[in-house]
Amino acid sequence: MAKQNVINAQVSPKGSLEVLSHREVQQLSEAGSGSIYQLFRQCALAILNTGAHVDNAKTILDAYKDFEVRIHQQDRGVRLELLNAPADAFVDGEMIASTREMLFSALRDIIYTENELGDLQFDLASSSGITDYVFHLLRNARTLRAGLEPKMVVCWGGHSINTEEYKYTKKVGHALGLRKLDICTGCGPGVMKGPMKGATIAHAKQRMNGGRYLGLTEPGIIAAEAPNPIVNELVILPDIEKRLEAFVRVGHGIIIFPGGAGTAEEFLYLLGILMHPENRELPFPVILTGPRSAAAYLEQLDAFVGATLGEAARGYYRIIIADPDEVARQMAEGLLAVKRFRRERNDAFHFNWLLKIEDSFQHPFDPTHANMAKLALRKSSPPHQLAANLRRAFSGIVAGNVKDKGIRLIERHGPYEIHGDREIMQPLDQLLQAFVEQHRMKLPGGAAYVPCYRVVS
The missing domain is CATH 3.30.1850.10 (MoCo carrier protein-like)
Structure with a gap:
């Protein structure tokens, strides 16, 4: 640069x-x-x-x-x-x-x-202490607003997407905005900007004042993905795990667009939480979507989930191809179910207290070469625990791709090694290779991508 x-x-x-x-x-x-x-x-x-x-x-x-x-x-x-x-x-x-x-x-x-x-003096060794810590961070940032009905839609996806995919995210954001829904993203470019941009136009059409465009980030990410200028509420959480918990605590539903390693990390984090036995009855609408040109990507991600976490994991989300209005309709219906559920149980609209998050999803993962090599990617693990470790693997890849500390570690010691059962490693390798071939690891137009990892079975 x-x-x-x-x-x-x-x-x-x-x-x-x-x-x-x-x-x-x-x-x-x-x-x-x-x-x-x-x-x-x-x-x-x-x-x-x-x-x-x-x-x-x-x-x-x-x-x-x-x-x-x-x-x-x-x-x-x-x-x-x-x-x-x-x-x-x-x-x-x-x-x-x-x-x-x-x-x-x-x-x-x-x-x-x-x-x-x-x-x-928060007890950051306990799950409840970490959740309380996240709550206080968000409350101090004035993100938690009591009395507002559930309408915060989290949008996840890649910063490195092509023009067609970016335009599609704007169409979905526009459809959400026409239904007077707010947008929360990771606050950077690509999918983190498109839905917000579409929603701003829709909110203007609806003469809606006070539209919320919430960006949640953390220091290692913000340095690589600067906030887009549409963000009107920015919160910097201390680490990636608290950022991810903030997403699922303040968001009422999640839409996942095409992306790369970071999107896979978020998706696996979400699935691991929703698959926990205590969360099975809790409504949380999740939709995977993209233009028709991204159908193969979405199908491959879906197949990866089935191959690694099992068929039951595929029941926690819907896939909608090339239909922004249907995405928005389905999300709006899902939010009504969230509203009914929280009213029946007297849970807050502004913070999802009832969602069970185990400490394996909360404690920061330091992606050193030793920690990456020790990840237990075993088919015999309970699905939600396997999802937690797969999430860590993708977190390390994100660090090696874009974070200053991770980049310097790779320069010093070479690529990370990721070990596990062949039944896990083969679909993982196929998915990562597809990300590379589709230019989903880096912003387009730069130097050729050099993998920061090596998959070992």
């Missing part, structure tokens, strides 16, 4: 961040706490690169090595001084409003995670 024009600027929040204490400002300064400062610097740089067609965190960081953020205390709160910032984030010297909102959302989430939540 060639270095672009840069600018020096100062920017203050507009009602988007509470007043910071002197201790918090000091902790965020480079001298006060290098780790917190570097985390915020990395997230800030990604946000300022919104719209850049790059999916490699290391590339962005290397292109702006002299970028700095200085945090100043003032009577009215906090002011950021940006040095050598990407000039595309500004118009006539003033930061674009959506970029400024997201920049201070990042500051808010990092401050709260590192300071206030640390003081509350």
Whole structure:
């Protein structure tokens, strides 16, 4: 990535961040706490690169090595001084409003995670403690709004999709928006942008004010997939597991579009949770969809689920090909069932407390070479536990593809090795090879993809 024009600027929040204490400002300064400062610097740089067609965190960081953020205390709160910032984030010297909102959302989430939540002493060794932690993060970001009926549709899919698939996601988003449904995505490009873009037009047609375009991300992802400018609520969770739990706690239904390793990771996470015995009666509409040209991809993903997790796993979702209106109709019907279920059991509309998530889906997975090689991908495992380990395998591939730490590990030690039973490894290898052939591992137009993994049976 060639270095672009840069600018020096100062920017203050507009009602988007509470007043910071002197201790918090000091902790965020480079001298006060290098780790917190570097985390915020990395997230800030990604946000300022919104719209850049790059999916490699290391590339962005290397292109702006002299970028700095200085945090100043003032009577009215906090002011950021940006040095050598990407000039595309500004118009006539003033930061674009959506970029400024997201920049201070990042500051808010990092401050709260590192300071206030640390003081509350959550039991992060227990499943309920982790869920409570996710709840507090979302509540602090003002994402949880009591009284709103279930209408938040999560859309998952790839950042590296072709034009036809992207246009299809916009059509689905438009159909959802006409039904006055809100959109939640991973906040980046591709499938994370298309449904939001379609919904904005539909909401305008319905003269609907206050449409929600919620983006949930985490530090390792945001550096590679900068938020798209349609996002009007951004939340940065501490790690991928808490991000995934946030999706299924605030979302009322999920639509899965074509994607790559990251989409497979999300899909397996969801299936593993829904297949838990305690969740069998809980309504949670899940639809796989894409244009007709993506039918083979969806069929292959469906076949992979059947071959690895069993035929029962295929009953937790529907596949709809090339019919955006039917996708939206089915989702709207599914949300009515969610509404009835939660009313009958007095569960909150804004946070799915009744959903059982085992700790194997909650604890962060560190994709080192040793941990990737130790994954127990065994046919004899209970299906929901096998789904948890398959999810970890795909999480490691995502790290090796786009996350700064993962990329550097691969450069140092070579590709990850993934071990398991032949009955698991063969369909896994076939699926990953299809992702490579369909250019679903990286943004199109870049260098040829070099696998960060090796499948061993």
